[in-house]
Amino acid sequence: MAMDSRGSGASGPLLPWLRWSGTGLAAGAAVASVLAATSSGLAAYYARMIVIPNRRREDLEILAVAGAAGERRVVLPATAETTVPGRYALYVAGGTKRALIGDVLSLDGSTVTRAVTGGDEAALAAATRGWWSGDIIADPSEIGLAHEDVQIGTPAGLAPAWRIDPDDTRTAEATTWVIGIHGRGARRSETLRGAAVMHRLGYTMLAIAYRNDGEAPRADGGRYGLGGTEWRDVDAAIAFALDHGAERIVLLGYSMGGAVALQTVAQSTWADRIGALVLDAPVVNWTDVLGYQARLNRVPDSIGQFSQLMISHSAGRAVTGLVAPVDLKSMDWVSRADNLRTPTLIIHSVDDDFVPAGPSEELARRNPEFVRFVPFEAARHTKEWNVDPERWEAVVADWLPTALQASDPAPR
Known part of the structure; x- marks a missing residue:
């Protein structure tokens, strides 16, 4: 046009x-x-x-797989994702199989060769396409953490979660429960990259599924509420934690999971029990993110703005299939910076090409009393831990206990 x-x-x-x-x-x-x-x-x-929740596409060509088991390597197109240092997963066979990818071995400009460090190497050798992901931990046992499969009674129905208890459940730290909230198009395993440091700190963790994510029940016409509906399932997880011995709550949110966490703080019955937020590449302003994504996909501004109107106005429900409009204004935490009174750590890469870090940095600038912004470099969206897990965990371990001590919500 x-x-x-x-x-x-x-x-x-x-x-x-x-x-x-x-x-x-x-x-x-x-x-x-x-x-x-x-x-x-x-x-x-x-x-x-x-x-509408989307299914991941196998959009990455696998050019070659070579070497014996234990020394296998994969050749891929050199992209902004595949050339970044760190540890990743390459999902194949429609997402049912996964190979673990390590160091860059060589880079010639158009292709990159990387080490294969584990996972289903046979499935990788048989595949021609897959998708690249930072979600490298399939379940807690892969990182040596014992866990219990539990069900959370949410308004949408029973939703699965992993409960990961600390080694010593008798400590005061064990009464702090961390609720992991994954992002758009992801699953609860995404939050397990934060599980090891939470376990070392002595906290209990719940890695939860929520409505319409493929593991939890379908609700709201199968549509995302961008945080405006999903927070109710987090609220149910908080109630579960409090019923099982929790005294204070930490919300660990990734991408859209950050938006869900912020809506939970704003609307939950248990908001006074939430001692801190740890947010990785969060959406703190949907209008900014949707505008950026529209430009990235070469969608004209007028059409992008019209689409936001359809999402946020009741008249658009017939088109979007939303049960209720999404209140995008209430999800602009940059404008609402003064309303955020919960200690919040934001870890966000300045090279994030999906949810830009600018709004996260601006939120911290406007609310320095409660928000700390820690920039990472090189990492793509929600892959800060993958690039530098030692730094990611050190930042969380240094900040979180102190933040919780300062907030220290009194038990009911």
């Missing part, structure tokens, strides 16, 4: 021609109507993309 210099729709340049002809006016009105319908259709499509 043609655009003028301001990025508005193509109907603008038609106006001088329409003034001169009645015939032109009728034809122009028809063209404008088609353009309006097209814009509306594109906006509707983009709005649905935002709120």
